[in-house]
Amino acid sequence: MSSKKDDIKFAYWVPNVSGGLVVxxxxxxxxxxxxxxxKLAQLAEQNGFEYALSQIRFTAGYGAEFQHEPVAFSHALLAATTKLKVIAAILPGPWNPAVAAKQLATIDQLTKGRVAxxxxxxxxxGEFQAIGEPWLEHDERYRRSEEFIRALKGIWTTDNFTFKGDFYRFHDYTxxxxxxxxxxxxxIFQGGSSRAARDMASRVSDWYFTNGNTVEGIKAQVDDIRAKAAANGHQVKVGVNAFIIARDTEEEARAVLKEIIDKADPEAVNAFGDAAKQAGKASPEGEGNWAKSTFEDLVQYNDGFKTNLIGTPQQIAERIVALKAVGVDLVLSAFLHFHEEVAYFGEKVLPLVRELEQKQVALAA
Known part of the structure; x- marks a missing residue:
């Protein structure tokens, strides 16, 4: 099912890391x-998903023992599909912008514009320490990422590119x-929930990913980033993380959520929570992703339960359209059983979302 330009879009987390999407x-x-x-990429493409996001991890931990490298893995998925756009996650530090720009330009050429x-x-x-990469302070990490993005854009769009930053330098590079x-x-996508993350997105990113949250919480973030972007003469789209449990009845869906949390791995969840919250506490405002996350929230890496896309197809479709109403452009989805649930979503949930969107357009006309 293809979407129209203004329809909300759907992405899924590529499970290129072992352990699934819940701890x-x-x-x-x-x-x-x-x-x-x-097979999953092909199913997702057939069922209305326009994007897939390959994860970046260098070391084992928190239930993820094995990790495939995302750029190479993304290319393999692109080679097996015809429409899906695959977003490769990249870490400034391990990657230099010149290397990333060249890798992705080649893949973009080979796939006719389907890599992001x-x-x-x-x-x-711990991951940075394990591979011998310096660990910068919170806002310095975002400052480096902003330079990384400015360098990427310059390399991709201009000849004889020269850039003199604190982290990266280019001299007459084509x-x-x-x-x-x-x-x-x-x-160019970018995540984060801190002020530094939103400020950076409002200047340089095409898309801003935020952790799962309530409609009210997401609206506050969307309003903030859109106002800042407008002041910078920039536009940024917003994607939100959600763990989707769609079942024929609400009781079934809630029972699945309860079982996930009841069978959570406390040691892995708490270790992940400690590492994630440490990163956010280092921000000037003392917050960031996961700052207010409970144990139950942390069972899903990016607060996916908080978005509450858990219930019947009708309930989930209504909540997705409510997210769209506060400015969400894309839902980044995770599932327990990817093959079956991506197909179920495409068959049962997506048609209801499109129907509700059409009703909203008709009412606004």
Whole structure:
């Protein structure tokens, strides 16, 4: 099912990291291998998903023992699909913008404009230490990410690019071939919930990903980032994380959520929570992603339960349209059993979302 320009869009988390998308010992019929993921990408494409997000992890931890590298993995998924756009997550520090720009420009050429990038500023201090990368202070990580994005844009859109930053320098550099997508470059996504994250997005990013939250909480973030972007003469779209449990009855869906939390791995959840909150506490306002997350919230990496897309197809469709009404452009989805649930979402939930969107348009006319 194709979407119109103003329809809310859907992405899914690529399980290129082992352990699934909840830190729980519940059965997760998912796999990090390429055969499973190719089938998933094809199913997602057939069921109305326009984007997939490949995760970046360098070391084991918090239930993720194995991790495939996201740029190479994204290319494999793109080669097996025809319309899906795959967003490769990249960490400034391990990646230099020149390397990332060249990698992604090549993939963009080979796939006729279907690759994008998610610039991850970093929350996992132990990972940086393990690979010998300096761990910067919170706002410095975002300052580096902003320079990374400015460098990417410059390399992708201009010849003889020169840039003199605190973290990156370029001298009369021309990349050829440039990306296939000249509108004006591959889409740049970025996450975070801190002030520094929103400020950066309002200046340089095409998309801003935020953790799961209530409609009211998301509206406050959307209003803040849109006002800041407008003051900068910039536009930014907003995506929100959600763990979707769609079942024929609300009782079934709530029972699944209860089982996920009852079977959570406390040691892994608490270790993840400590690492994630440490990263946010270092921000000047003492907050960031996961600052107010409970144990139950942290069972899903990015507060996906908070968005409350849990229930019947009708309930979930109504909540998605409520998110759209406060300015959400994309829902970044995770599921317990990816193959079955992506297909169920496409068959049962998405048609209701499109129907409700059409009703809203008719009422506004």
């Amino acid at each position: 729980s010992k519940i059965e997760q019929r998912t796999s990090w291998d390429i055969v499973y993921n190719i 990038i998610n610039v991850v500023s970093g929350w996992f201090k 990349l050829k071939p440039k990306p296939y997508n000249t509108n004006p470059h591959p889409e």
